[in-house]
Amino acid sequence: MSEPKSKNIVWSESQVAPEQREAILGHKPATLWFTGLSGAGKSTVALATEVALVERGINAFILDGDNVRHGLNSNLGFSPEDRTENIRRIGEVCKLFCDAGNIVFSAFISPYREDRDLVREKHPAGSFIEVHVHAPLEVCESRDVKGLYKKARAGEIPEFTGISAPYEAPENAELIVNTAENDLDACVAIVIKYLEDNGFIPAK
Template sequence: MKSSNITWHNSKVTKEDRQKQKNHKSFVLWFTGLSGSGKSTVSVELEKALYEHGVHTYRLDGDNVRHGLNSNLGFSPEDRTENIRRVGEVAKLMSDAGLVTLTAFISPYRQDRDHVRDIMEDGEFIEVFVKCSLEECESRDPKGLYQKARAGEIKGFTGIDAPYEEPEKPEIVVETDKQTQEESVAAIMDYLKDRKLI
């Protein structure tokens, strides 16, 4: 039951204060793509590169978040939407804290990703489409999930018997079936530098 007896309590330290202290803007890099496309791999390497540039970061990963915050959610369409809603709210708080937040989630529904964009300030949500063919993702199959989905052991698996809605206008596209990991990270770093975000 939703409480109606709540009031927002403002802080005397603003987001701008925190950004000034950290000497960089805060924003969310939202990695989306099929399972096995390289979202986690690229975000891990990008976080390391940002850290080496003195950028304060935190990475939210799909599987990691499901160990704690979202451990009560399954993979139904409704649970997937709630998963992304919660992560979006956490990412918004982290941005308010002055951090650069990297999120690696399949986030298959365009409407769910757009909702996260809508709750952020303008320019604070940077959608990174980790583009990779289903065939390549399936051949990688790092967790053996495609094999289980094809065998009927997993129902509602994105790309097999559940949809993935590609971003229509992502800020960044990396093609991990054509680019190396290093090239993907470099492309994102170039985007951030060109826009003076880091």
């Protein structure tokens, strides 16, 4: 772990054990880190999975790429350094949510492998689940829900992932959700099954 810039700070330990939180909440903490191209369906799958979990009495929550940039990361743009800092901060927030016992989804393009691996390293073993939400670039571009690919092709958006900036696909994701080959219900079922099979949430 890198040294904090500020000195004279002391680590205060919570006197609440993770097991106490788990007993209250009825599930284990987890960060489900959704990564993938714009238009791959990260937010869509995350939003639907959040609903499915809440219907089961599990208070899941999404940190969304679009939403967080209006708040915590409103002072960051899309340069490589800013993208890295964006992901670093989100990763730290995910860790805080895990420390608090929550199941949290992050739905960010998060194109750089090194950035994602840094977030993984920050998490306690077993609590970080990398989910590659995948669809081929041409599928994402044909969806173009927000009209961003069109703008990117026209040169109106610099450093657009997949067009003018790289996307480094995960090599060892815990889970791959292919949204070109599965409908939304099937995608949600894949995520839920992973959580059940690995003991994060009770089987229904």
